[in-house]
Amino acid sequence: MSSTIPEIKVLPNPAAVAAEAAERVAAAADEAVELRDTFSLVLAGGSTPKKLYELLAAEPYRSDVAWPRVEVFFGDERAVPPDHADSNYRMARDALLSKVPIPGDNIYRIKGELDPPEEAAKQYGQMLKERFGDDGPDLVLLGMGEDGHTASIFPGTPAVAETKHRVVANHVEQSTTGKSWRITMTAPFINRARQVMLLVTGANKAARVAEVLEADIDAPPRYPVQLISPAGGRLVWLLDAAAAGMAE
Ligand code: 6PG
Numbered sequence: 001m002s003s004t005i006p007e008i009k010v011l012p013n014p015a016a017v018a019a020e021a022a023e024r025v026a027a028a029a030d031e032a033v034e035l036r037d038t039f040s041l042v043l044a045g046g047s048t049p050k051k052l053y054e055l056l057a058a059e060p061y062r063s064d065v066a067w068p069r070v071e072v073f074f075g076d077e078r079a080v081p082p083d084h085a086d087s088n089y090r091m092a093r094d095a096l097l098s099k100v101p102i103p104g105d106n107i108y109r110i111k112g113e114l115d116p117p118e119e120a121a122k123q124y125g126q127m128l129k130e131r132f133g134d135d136g137p138d139l140v141l142l143g144m145g146e147d148g149h150t151a152s153i154f155p156g157t158p159a160v161a162e163t164k165h166r167v168v169a170n171h172v173e174q175s176t177t178g179k180s181w182r183i184t185m186t187a188p189f190i191n192r193a194r195q196v197m198l199l200v201t202g203a204n205k206a207a208r209v210a211e212v213l214e215a216d217i218d219a220p221p222r223y224p225v226q227l228i229s230p231a232g233g234r235l236v237w238l239l240d241a242a243a244a245g246m247a248e
Contacts, residue, residue: 006235010244014201018051032138040137045088053095076152077110079117079181117169125167136192148223152182162186187227201240210246
């Protein structure tokens with residue numbers, strides 16, 4: 001378990017998780033815009049956050065969130081073009097970004113089409129350095145795989161041990177998109193966030209959730225998601241009852 005004590009909230013089902021997350025994203029946006037006139041939001045990939053993105057694209061959030069003051073980044077991307085079915089950008093664009101008044105310049109896409117993927121990682125990391133310096137984003141959204149991966153930090157891959165770079169290219173042998181190259185933010189950069197929110201649903205993840213949340217806080221992390229421990233920020237797990245089913 002990470003050293004940051006997490007807030008854990010269990011909701012009845014995936015729709016309730018998305019609704020809770022939407023409320024919290026909107027609240028974080030209001031606070032950030034009030035304090036700093038901008039809200040830096042890192043989107044997660046995969047399938048879980050799609051319901052959240054669709055809620056944020058609809059009323060009341062379409063009107064309530066100060067979208068012109070929002071900057072959107074991506075926690076990871078598959079090494080594919082932006083219109084590819086596997087693209088995290090494409091999912092976010094179709095579910096949210098094409099439906100809210102966010103300026104195009106405020107959307108920072110990972111260029112998964114670049115070859116080699118290390119070039120995409122280098123460019124994205126340089127952009128993050130220029131944008132954040134030694135600081136981090138206001139809110140990072142993450143998911144978790146059954147194997148305990150988060151973003152594209154998969155067990156046994158070089159990204160797990162990365163401590164220098166904000167973004168790396170990472171070759172993954174077993175992922176939701178099979179053997180593939182990914183570009184991912186690293187745990188040290190994610191941990192600079194003011195808040196990290198993990199959205200995990202489904203009975204297929206219950207065993208891993210229980211193992212991660214009940215692990216000894218001082219024991220070495222067995223899974224990449226346990227690397228997520230925002231030093232000066234909040235760590236929130238939003239779980240549905242199925243994913244929380246085996247946790248005490
Ligand atoms: C990705 C995501 C990845 C995802 C988990 C959970 O690019 O696939 O960044 O880390 O969050 O694999 O995926 P689901 O939400 O589809 O279960």
